[in-house]
Amino acid sequence: MGKITGFMEAMRRTPSRRDKTDRINDWQEVYLEWEDTEARRQASRCMDCGVPFCNSGCPLGNLIPEFNDFIYHGNWEEALERLHATNNFPEFTGRICPAPCETSCTLSVNSDPVTIEMIEKAIVDRGWDEGWIKPQPSTNKTGQKVAVVGSGPAGLAAAQQLARAGHTVTVYERDEYIGGLLALGIPEFKLEKHVVERRVNQLRSEGVRFRVGVNVGVDVTHDQLLERYDAICLSGGSTIPRDLPVEGRDLKGVYFALEFLTQQNLKLRGQEFPPEENIDVVNKKVVIIGGGDTGADCLGTSHRQGASNIIQMEIMHRPSETRIDTNPWPQWPTIFRTSSAHEEGGDRDFNVLTKRFVGDDEGNLKHLECARVEWVKDEETGRFDMKEIPGTEFVIEADAVFLAMGFVQPQHEGLLDALGVDYDSRGNVAADGSMRTNLDKVFACGDMQRGQSLVVHAIASGRRAARQIDIFLTGASRLPTVTGYARPPIMARAGSNSD
Secondary structure, three states, rough: OOOOOOHOOOOOOOOOOOOHHHOOOOOOEOOOOOHHHHHHHHHHOOOOOOOHHHHHOOOOOOOHHHHHHHHOOHHHHHHHHHHHOOOOOOOHHHOOOOOOHHHHHHHOOOOOOOOOOHHHHHHHHHHHHHOOOOOOOOOOOOOOOOEEOOOHHHHHHHHHHHHHHHOOEEEEOOOHHHHHHHHOOOOOOOOOOHHHHHHHHHHHHHOOOOEEOEEEEEOOOHHHHHHHHHOOOOOOOEEEEEOOEEOOOOOOEEEEEEHHHHHHHHHHHHOOOOOOOOOOOOOOOEEEEOOHHHHHHHHHHHHOOOEEEEEEEOOOOOOOOOOOOOOOOOOOOOOOOHHHHHOOOOOOEOOEEEEEEOOOOOOOOEEEEEEEEEEEEOOOOEEEEEEEEOOEEEEEEEOOEEEOOOEEEEOOHHHHHHHOOOEOOOOOEOOOOOOOOOOOEEOOOOOHHHHHOOHHHHHHHHHHHHHHHHHHHHOOOOHHHOOOOOOOOOOOOOOOOOO
16 A cells, blocks of 8 residues: 555545536547646555455456555556556546446445546556557467457457467457447547547557458358358447337437437547438437436537437436445445536436327427336335336427437347357357357357446456457467456356366
């Protein structure tokens, strides 16, 4: 630890956010940079807790007390080395991860946790500014070829690890831009795209080959993939969104959240859309159904496009401000959260059931018919059942609705069905403890294997898959294990090699 009394002397402080009246007029990142002195002061709060629960709270097993100690003493380059030892892309997790490490911080028992996520961001941003982050191409080539299908955080992590192990890696991406949701799903105000592009350029310099605009299973068949490569890593996303099958769903003005977010990111890259395809909410009434991060992303994007009124609502009840007795530390706290987008404006509502969408004679959305619900606990099963409250029906006027209710599974049609991979009970690609599917040289990782999850889980999953592929190809691996990545295997197979 850096300072024995640091956690008693310094209060938790995060970097300041830009003024909300300014930031909604552009697409630049919300947070201002930290002064080195404040980052070091925050790092001093990391206490000698004996058992650093933050390590296990982080799916990557980041060496958090170590890099905090280095920062407190001003050893930024050493801190960067510790950070990169477990995390390929701390500039991503430092911006868009909800920081499960912080909720596991021992200080969270009765105080505010260490600002781990922002310290992480400060370390890696300084590493880029100082030129410490350089390509690390392998000098020992194995002659083995690996195809990585999908260029999101899981695919990029797997590709970088495999390339550094000496394999020839080709990443296939069906969109025109590398990065998956990092490039097209996450709004610019949370993750500016040059941050993604500079890391992709590092991978290119390390020998990773990228093929964009290639829909594997269509442009390249599954047989060609199996023939050309010694191993295949399936790292696509959980791309099928959860729908709301109620009357009026097909009205113009009802969209999936990712349609809206992706189009806005493409607009910022210079792409134009014809009027009939353009999703523009300037001076419009917007309703967002779904209370998670994707819903908040739609909220912030709607602010910047100039919506006149925005309501974000969800069917669940409003969480409590603090932990309840059945949700103790170090579990992830199910509490009421406010993002930077909520700070910018808009209304929030809870316990709302959307019963149908209503439009005009031309098929344009005009309003939603809703009702209030309550959640009643079944004393026998312990489960909560939703009950509509009679007489609580109401109407919300809307010109646009964005469905931000999560994703259910990866796309089966095409590559996955053609390969013949097995699926688990939730429709994800089934993999054993070695990340291997039912096909001998085909592995799976990320949201495609785990289901919709966090960027930090995706990176951890990609690193784990890379190590198992390396073992499969060479019999052994010098790539690190991922001690923080804990998920029970979907299926087990005799003789499988697991971390």
